Amino acid sequence: MIRAVVIDRDETSVQFLSEQLTNIHIVKVFTSNAFTLQTLEKLRxxxxxxxxxxxxxxxxxxIQYISNHQLLAHLVFIKEDEQALAQTYVHETPVKYIVKPYTKKQLEKLMIEINDDIIYPNYPVTELCLFKYFHIKKAGNNLLNIKWRTAKARELLxxxxxxYGETVRKDVLVELLWPDASVDKAYDNLYASIYYIRKLLSELHxxxxxxxxxxxxxxxxxNVTCDVMEFDQLYEEIMSDIRQEVDKQVLIHKFNxxxxxxxxxxxxxxxxxxxxHLKEKCxxxxxxxxxxxxxxxxxxxxxTNAILLSLDIQKLxxxxxxxxxxxMKLYSKYGDMENVERQYMKLKAMLYDEFNTEPNESIKMWYQNWIKMQYA
Structure with missing residues (x-):
């Protein structure tokens, strides 16, 4: 449900709005402008x-606050008659309006506009990147210096x-992110973090x-893509293509x-x-x-490409x-003795330095047999 506030003295019109706009929840009605912006922000x-x-x-x-994008809200002007201008602008920004007496047709039109411009506006293409570290790209460029309110808000998002695709329970989130806080404080932190994340995402469009x-x-x-989701989909496609013996060039293209x-x-x-868990799965x-x-x-x-890919894996x-x-086996196919020996020595050094152990028996046996073949 979309949260709404109404500033109007006409109780009958407010009631009609409430009944007709079925996907809007009116959280507060003000009969005058006697309220603070801070009060409004708390209502979200x-x-x-x-x-x-x-x-x-x-x-x-x-009006000025909203036009400067400092409040996460959209403004709809209520007009008493059709004599007012058909379109109102605040700092050159178009503002929606509805005219009394309201009709169902008028409110249906408003809801279509809200769906198009408020709920599902034309967002630019955005990429969520989670491999290596979390960052966001718009138009192919990293968004730098995003001002997260807290580290916990970033982690929450x-x-x-x-x-994605699941409803994450609030009790799971408070236990995960604020395990040492009191229950009331933890939930306050959660609600505040959700509010500020929504506000930040809106400001970033x-x-x-x-x-x-x-x-x-x-x-x-x-209009958002996510590298991990695309990765998972590609993995399933490639595995299916391998089973169906799809053209190898198609496989290589997808793998690249x-x-x-x-x-x-x-x-x-x-x-x-x-x-x-997801790190290990990927x-x-x-x-x-x-x-x-x-x-x-x-x-x-x-x-050549087999070697290049193996070197990529070694780097990762x-x-x-x-x-x-x-x-070792690929360089052997090339007859590159020097690199076969180099890889074996690198493996021995790595295993000794990191794990105080030696290559396993199958690798040792392969290398010993390879050495014999070179001097046979």
Whole structure:
């Protein structure tokens, strides 16, 4: 439901608005302009109806406040007759209006406009990036210096994005983010954080809506993409394509996009404990597909691309022995003795330095047999 405030002395008209605008919840009616902007902010309205033919209802400071984008709300002027201008502007910004006596047709038209411009406005294309670290791109450029009210507000938004398509319970959120606060304080922090996130997203003109349900919140995207979601979809497509033996060039094209998305591990540079499950899932998915693509390159006798991809994996995961062994075998195909030996020595040094251990028996055996073949 859209939260609304009405500033009008006409109780009958207010009642008609309330009955006809079924997806709008009027949280407060003011019969005059005798209220502060701080009071209004606490009510968190998304729409404000103001009667501009009642002098005691016209709140000039409020009009200026909204026109400067300092309040998360849209203004609808109430007019007493059709003689007023058909379109009103505040600082060159068009403002919606409705005219008394209200009709169902007029209010239906208003709701269409609200759906188009307030609920689902034309947001610019926005990318949410969660691989390596959380950042937001508009028109391909990183949004720098976003002023998060608190670190917890930023974490809250990321957590809701991670659970896109789910309703995240409020009690789960307060326990996760404010475990040491009293129950009342934790919920106050949650409500304040949700309000400021909504306000920030509105100011940035980003199509992420946080919908409130009885027990929790759910994010909704409008003209927003997310790298992790695209990654997951591509993974499923590629796995399906492999099973159906789709053309190999199609597979490679899709994998190149997957690799481009996977610029680092999921939230690699963020310290959130709750990220670990998804981080591990993405790692397994990427490595599973990458190994299949390496094998595909080998089958095509494209050793160069197989080596390049193996080196990429080694850069991402320097403490996994897979890439070292894969590169040893690939360099062997090229007859590149020097790099076979270099990879084995790098693997030995890494395992000793990091884990105080040696390469496993299968790698040792392969290397020993390779050495014998060189001097046979």
């Amino acid at each position: 309205p998304e729409i404000i109806f103001m009667n501009i033919h009642e002098p005691t209802c016209i709140h000039i400071d409020l 990321i957590y809701l994005i991670q659970h 980003i199509g992420i809506h946080i919908n409130t349900h009885v027990n929790g919140y759910e994010v909704e995207f409008h 996009r997957l690799k481009q998305l996977y610029s680092g591990e999921y939230l690699e540079e963020e310290s959130y404990v709750w990220k670990e 790692r397994i998915q990427f490595l599973s597909i990458a190994r299949k693509i390496i094998q595909l390159f080998i089958e095509q006798d494209d050793v 995961y320097p403490y996994m022995d897979y890439s070292y062994f894969a590169l």
